[in-house]
Amino acid sequence: MTSSDSSKLAKFLDRQHPAVLNAFKLGLFAVVAAFILGGTYSGTEERIAISQAIVEERALLAVVDTIPVKNVAINDRILVPDSHLARLELDSGESIQVVRDDSAVPVAFIVPSVAPEGYSGDIRLLVGVDLQGAVTGVRATEHRETPGLGDKVDAKKSDWILSFNGKSLNNPLNGWAVKKDGGEFDAFTGATITPRAVVTQVEAVLLFYQENRAELIELAATSIVENPADEIESLVTDLEESP
Amino acid sequence: MSDYVAISRDGLWNKNPALVQLLGLCPLLAVTGSVVNALGLGLATMLVLTGSNIVVSLVRHRVTDVIRLPAFVLIIAAFTTCTELVMKAFTFELYQILGIFIPLIVTNCTILGRAEAFASKNPVIPAAVDGFMMALGFGLVLLALGAIREILGYGTIFADMDLLFGPIAANWEIDLLHIESGLLIAVLPPGAFLVAGFLIALKNIIDGRIEKKRLAASEPLVAGSKRVRTTGNIS
Numbered sequence: 419m420t421s422s423d424s425s426k427l428a429k430f431l432d433r434q435h436p437a438v439l440n441a442f443k444l445g446l447f448a449v450v451a452a453f454i455l456g457g458t459y460s461g462t463e464e465r466i467a468i469s470q471a472i473v474e475e476r477a478l479l480a481v482v483d484t485i486p487v488k489n490v491a492i493n494d495r496i497l498v499p500d501s502h503l504a505r506l507e508l509d510s511g512e513s514i515q516v517v518r519d520d521s522a523v524p525v526a527f528i529v530p531s532v533a534p535e536g537y538s539g540d541i542r543l544l545v546g547v548d549l550q551g552a553v554t555g556v557r558a559t560e561h562r563e564t565p566g567l568g569d570k571v572d573a574k575k576s577d578w579i580l581s582f583n584g585k586s587l588n589n590p591l592n593g594w595a596v597k598k599d600g601g602e603f604d605a606f607t608g609a610t611i612t613p614r615a616v617v618t619q620v621e622a623v624l625l626f627y628q629e630n631r632a633e634l635i636e637l638a639a640t641s642i643v644e645n646p647a648d649e650i651e652s653l654v655t656d657l658e659e660s661p
Numbered sequence: 662m663s664d665y666v667a668i669s670r671d672g673l674w675n676k677n678p679a680l681v682q683l684l685g686l687c688p689l690l691a692v693t694g695s696v697v698n699a700l701g702l703g704l705a706t707m708l709v710l711t712g713s714n715i716v717v718s719l720v721r722h723r724v725t726d727v728i729r730l731p732a733f734v735l736i737i738a739a740f741t742t743c744t745e746l747v748m749k750a751f752t753f754e755l756y757q758i759l760g761i762f763i764p765l766i767v768t769n770c771t772i773l774g775r776a777e778a779f780a781s782k783n784p785v786i787p788a789a790v791d792g793f794m795m796a797l798g799f800g801l802v803l804l805a806l807g808a809i810r811e812i813l814g815y816g817t818i819f820a821d822m823d824l825l826f827g828p829i830a831a832n833w834e835i836d837l838l839h840i841e842s843g844l845l846i847a848v849l850p851p852g853a854f855l856v857a858g859f860l861i862a863l864k865n866i867i868d869g870r871i872e873k874k875r876l877a878a879s880e881p882l883v884a885g886s887k888r889v890r891t892t893g894n895i896s
Contacts, residue, residue: 436725436727439725440725440727440728443723443724443725443728443732444728444731444732444735447728447732447735447736448735451735451736451738451739454739454743455739455742455743458742458743458746458747459746462746462747462749462750465750465751466746466749466750466753469749469750469751469753470753472753473753473754473757564845564849565694565814565845565848565849566814566815566843566845566848567845574821
């Protein structure tokens with residue numbers, strides 16, 4: 419079909435069936451847009467996955483900051499058994515991250531958990547626990563606490579969350595509450611509910627760990643991971659090597 | 662050339678989307694808690710607005726009146742989704758903070774408004790300039806709001822700029838007020854309305870001054886000719 423034929427056809431349609439022509443044009447727009455979007459998606463897909471993985475890994479590494487030698491491989495995880503989900507306030511499918519030393523012996527676990535009693539709903543936490551049951555670090559990864567008050571749970575805003583480092587169920591013994599409630603932990607200015615929720619949930623995680631320590635260590639020893647901590651690093655190197 | 666000056670002046674001042682047309686207020690008020698958020702959203706909006714203006718202008722003779730709106734929305738949505746994907750790929754943490762407001766750029770009335778009112782009636786280059794200048798006007802207001810709210814609310818400026826510019830920007834933060842916790846209301850939604858209101862008032866004051874000056878400059882002529890008529894009661 420030559421161009422004059424097609425313009426004739428367009429003119430004919432325009433006169434006789436304008437709706438058909440309009441639908442066709444709009445359809446053409448949609449197809450072109452779909453192709454452009456598809457192209458952009460496939461062009462950015464890999465990069466997005468890497469960015470996501472890097473952010474996730476950075477959050478994980480932050481809670482085991484105090485451990486000198488560690489390998490955190492994103493695929494090195496233990497599924498939280500259904501019976502413990504309620505305890506940690508999690509939905510099914512959540513998993514515990516295993517942290518290993520250079521000879522692949524587990525040195526710590528990173529347990530996800532949700533503090534449900536935040537001032538504006540759930541506060542998602544990552545709690546790093548070493549083999550002796552001491553906290554290696556806590557981070558709030560998702561929260562909607564009031565800016566300027568409750569959002570001091572965020573490590574970017576305040577150092578408060580670091581006060582858990584090195585604490586365990588025996589240290590302070592019977593002190594797992596904010597000072598206002600007779601415990602050992604400072605609350606921050608203007609907000610009691612947020613710290614209370616976090617302290618309670620970190621304690622719950624430690625209790626969970628204490629009860630399931632043997633099982634977790636055994637699971638970590640038997641779960642086979644080839645090249646721990648390899649995945650992210652290789653992704654990043656690939657990215658840096660590519661032009 | 663004077664056309665472009667006029668277009669720019671419209672976008673930046675006379676018809677500023679945020680201060681005069683009061684369009685796109687939802688993202689304007691919601692994400693301007695800090696400079697980095699404001700800049701992120703401003704740049705994303707600029708990409709979409711300039712791009713969609715160019716494409717709308719390119720296809721303006723092909724699009725019939727009936728399918729005009731769906732076609733424009735399709736173009737804008739495509740640009741927004743592309744921008745979203747690119748932000749996700751390169752500034753992932755900022756994307757997480759801005760969250761829903763990036764896809765919501767589609768519903769920013771400024772963008773469809775410019776496609777309708779300008780790009781669909783003008784050649785490509787003026788349309789591109791119009792899109793860019795309107796977005797710049799919008800972005801500058803975003804930045805002003807972000808800066809004022811960040812200073813009042815946190816006492817800092819340029820915090821977390823590394824989310825947008827990478828590690829080199831990590832120490833751009835300037836602690837201006839050295840306060841533990843700032844004016845809480847500035848960070849909360851009411852603060853956005855208040856600061857935006859003051860900015861609009863400021864613009865109106867400046868406009869008033871300019872108008873007064875203009876009148877004052879032309880006064881002798883006007884006053885002189887009028888005095889003859891009104892005060893001449895000789896009878």
